[in-house]
Amino acid sequence: MERQEEKITILRLTEETRNSVEDVVATEFPLTIILNNQELVTLLCSPVNLKYLAVGFLFSEGLLKSKDEINKIIVDERRGVVRVEAEESHELARDALFKRLITSGCGRGTSFYSATDTAAQKVESRVKISAHDVFNLVGEFQHRSRTYRATGGVHSAALCDTKNILLFSEDIGRHNAVDKIFGECILKDIPTDRGIVITSGRISSEILLKVARRNIPILISRSAPTSLGSRLAADLGITLIGFVRGKRMNAYSNDWRIVTVGN
């Protein structure tokens, strides 16, 4: 039993029968992130890779810009707290977080759409991938999503090159799964600017902007994008691939990075 799953007793019912059985559900864990003694946020997450999650979140929100700014990271798993001590250089950004954020369900408020946003630098990488390799990567990605198969309640994310999955994460939140990947990249100095990200979740503007901030050229989902996710991908030079099912996929933007046989 992994920490991100819990065994519980449930009742399985049909119209005529009721049977008590053991089942597994995804653990939901509240994690509070404290940056320089300021309580920033409580995330509801899967309780693994909390350090990566905290760092990924702080970078995704623009509150940290470089690993060198981090002086210390203290993870208190028992209390559900990660404390990050960092150079004080982004007071403005932090104020902005508190003004704009907030959300209901898979949505965080934004000044995002503005082309002047620091997230909105166009991705210039000329990396390409064959359609064949996309299908292979997604097949491998699904194979790795073990917890999902057990609990039905977890999202996955991965960083890949054109041939292999390099990093893999799971979380009850689709944003968290992506932040965990990026937190690990930052702490281990893994470059992302020729990388490919795969996510099990839908592509909303927020996921797109996280990926743009890390300069990722290719984003792949088994699921659908929103209108804004698709528009931002086009504007920001990101190749957005969705609905990868079997040997078919949809390209929503910058499809020149996808190579088909004979092209």
Place this chain on the structure above:
Amino acid sequence: MERQEEKITILRLTEETRNSVEDVVATEFPLTIILNNQELVTLLCSPVNLKYLAVGFLFSEGLLKSKDEINKIIVDERRGVVRVEAEESHELARDALFKRLITSGCGRGTSFYSATDTAAQKVESRVKISAHDVFNLVGEFQHRSRTYRATGGVHSAALCDTKNILLFSEDIGRHNAVDKIFGECILKDIPTDRGIVITSGRISSEILLKVARRNIPILISRSAPTSLGSRLAADLGITLIGFVRGKRMNAYSNDWRIVTVGN
């Protein structure tokens, strides 16, 4: 074409072919909610029933307690703003919102787990439902989820009695879909304390607490609950049903409200 969908041109690829086709994606719309001239939040949502969403959100967050407190609601669709003018009686709650909330992806921070939370009143309704009726309601619910079938990117929620769907909503966010239902209940004085809520999304603690706040006795999902969602349902007297597929379902808590043949 409904406002919650947009037509776009995409490229459909296999390993050998690339074809330009028309496709439909779910519209993602930023909606800012302003309460008594204070900008509270920007939700990323589907642009229908914005008034219901704003009211549902304010009640779910504990910022409004009664319809009588609302003096005026002004929806500016063009600018993506809903202004609510209300009696000033919840300053404390509003401060609390800004302290605790915040989130990453489908998680909002919480003081929720505390039994002293105002949301945490135990649901006492003695309403029951047959397993047969659960399957019928879920079948009808899926039939209604038309937009999901078109775009693959929208969640649905419904309020039902034991025989019929009374209200139905769709949104790109699973929290928003539920808030839209409750906003409509509040504005139309539809009682919820014998009601049944169905959602297409996973059951996290946040969805559970929204439902508890409206005193709903039975919550049904086609998908999985988290550990905390399941625990809170047990503690708060809510019958939580998940994984309704065909003629089978899982009951996670308070299963005495579900009647099977011969019981």
